[in-house]
Amino acid sequence: MPPDPSRRSERSRRAILTAATDLVHEVGYRKLTIEAIAARAGVGKQTIYRWWPSKGAVVLDGFLAAVNENPDDLSLPDTGDVAADIRGVVRAIVAELADPTLSGTTRALMTEMQDDPEFADMVRERLLGPQLQAIADRLRAAQEAGQLRADLDVPVAVELLVGPLYHRWLLRTAPLTEAYADTVTELALRALSP
Amino acid sequence: MPPDPSRRSERSRRAILTAATDLVHEVGYRKLTIEAIAARAGVGKQTIYRWWPSKGAVVLDGFLAAVNENPDDLSLPDTGDVAADIRGVVRAIVAELADPTLSGTTRALMTEMQDDPEFADMVRERLLGPQLQAIADRLRAAQEAGQLRADLDVPVAVELLVGPLYHRWLLRTAPLTEAYADTVTELALRALSP
Numbered sequence: 429m430p431p432d433p434s435r436r437s438e439r440s441r442r443a444i445l446t447a448a449t450d451l452v453h454e455v456g457y458r459k460l461t462i463e464a465i466a467a468r469a470g471v472g473k474q475t476i477y478r479w480w481p482s483k484g485a486v487v488l489d490g491f492l493a494a495v496n497e498n499p500d501d502l503s504l505p506d507t508g509d510v511a512a513d514i515r516g517v518v519r520a521i522v523a524e525l526a527d528p529t530l531s532g533t534t535r536a537l538m539t540e541m542q543d544d545p546e547f548a549d550m551v552r553e554r555l556l557g558p559q560l561q562a563i564a565d566r567l568r569a570a571q572e573a574g575q576l577r578a579d580l581d582v583p584v585a586v587e588l589l590v591g592p593l594y595h596r597w598l599l600r601t602a603p604l605t606e607a608y609a610d611t612v613t614e615l616a617l618r619a620l621s622p
Numbered sequence: 623m624p625p626d627p628s629r630r631s632e633r634s635r636r637a638i639l640t641a642a643t644d645l646v647h648e649v650g651y652r653k654l655t656i657e658a659i660a661a662r663a664g665v666g667k668q669t670i671y672r673w674w675p676s677k678g679a680v681v682l683d684g685f686l687a688a689v690n691e692n693p694d695d696l697s698l699p700d701t702g703d704v705a706a707d708i709r710g711v712v713r714a715i716v717a718e719l720a721d722p723t724l725s726g727t728t729r730a731l732m733t734e735m736q737d738d739p740e741f742a743d744m745v746r747e748r749l750l751g752p753q754l755q756a757i758a759d760r761l762r763a764a765q766e767a768g769q770l771r772a773d774l775d776v777p778v779a780v781e782l783l784v785g786p787l788y789h790r791w792l793l794r795t796a797p798l799t800e801a802y803a804d805t806v807t808e809l810a811l812r813a814l815s816p
Contacts, residue, residue: 543650543652543729584809591781594785595789599732601750619810
């Protein structure tokens with residue numbers, strides 16, 4: 429009986445994502461090549477190009493698989509205490525950005541976004557967008573509960589919360605700490621309160 | 623009489639900075655080489671390496687020369703109306719980030735910062751730091767005048783203002799407009815007020 433081609437495909441896909449994730453940690457994003465990913469995964473280059481348009485796209489998928497980020501799992505808890513719920517997510521973002529293993533890959537993805545607007549769309553749609561949407565949903569629920577200003581521009585409010593975190597991380601202005609996360613949360617919520 | 627060597631040096635230095643700035647617009651940062659800068663400026667590669675440690679350092683100096691940014695000129699006006707003064711600087715940052723000519727170079731500098739912490743120090747010290755300091759100085763004056771919270775953490779307050787701008791610009795979450803600048807200013811100042 430011949431092997432099931434869909435199972436073989438799935439095995440190759442996983443091998444490619446694992447190879448991409450391992451190699452980006454070993455050699456860095458810049459020096460990573462599709463050839464090296466193919467060799468490590470034991471597939472041909474054309475197999476990779478059949479499924480992904482670019483090196484960035486493979487690394488993004490590997491990253492999403494590694495952090496096991498399912499857009500359905502991203503929704504924030506709603507304990508009724510918006511300050512506590514937002515403090516939790518802001519701390520989680522800081523922890524993810526400050527994680528030395530993940531940070532190299534996320535920096536590489538952000539770098540690639542600067543050069544390639546199509547890739548930027550892909551990262552926004554699959555990685556950043558769902559995270560920002562989850563925060564927006566929680567803020568809207570708080571707004572409906574009368575805990576935040578009725579005239580709040582929710583997308584801007586989300587960027588007021590996460591913008592300072594990415595600013596400090598991307599521009600390396602100072603260490604990214606939990607204390608910083610909490611001060612940003614406290615200041616931003618003061619701006620958003622009725 | 624032989625030519626004055628310091629004047630000749632200054633001429634070479636300017637030619638190198640102009641060549642770097644022109645070439646980064648023509649071919650993009652990634653494809654720019656020290657060889658190409660040297661050829662365009664009519665100097666040897668070793669002349670460039672004598673004055674700058676890397677391609678990024680030459681481009682940074684060219685950018686600073688082009689925008690004529692003198693740290694002494696950066697201080698914000700103090701009209702007594704902190705909201706108006708901050709609105710002005712936030713709009714100016716948005717205009718600079720949204721400028722298509724400058725934006726390519728600044729994106730390249732931010733990209734290079736992700737790969738090279740030493741270069742990041744240089745950009746922070748010479749480009750970002752003085753801008754952030756000027757905003758911090760204006761906020762401190764407002765704080766002393768009793769217009770902002772006495773317990774304000776000023777460096778965090780600065781990142782609350784500029785973080786959302788860089789977030790939208792670097793992560794391309796939405797168009798960077800003057801209306802966005804004004805909403806961020808209004809929200810942030812609400813957080814910072816007594």
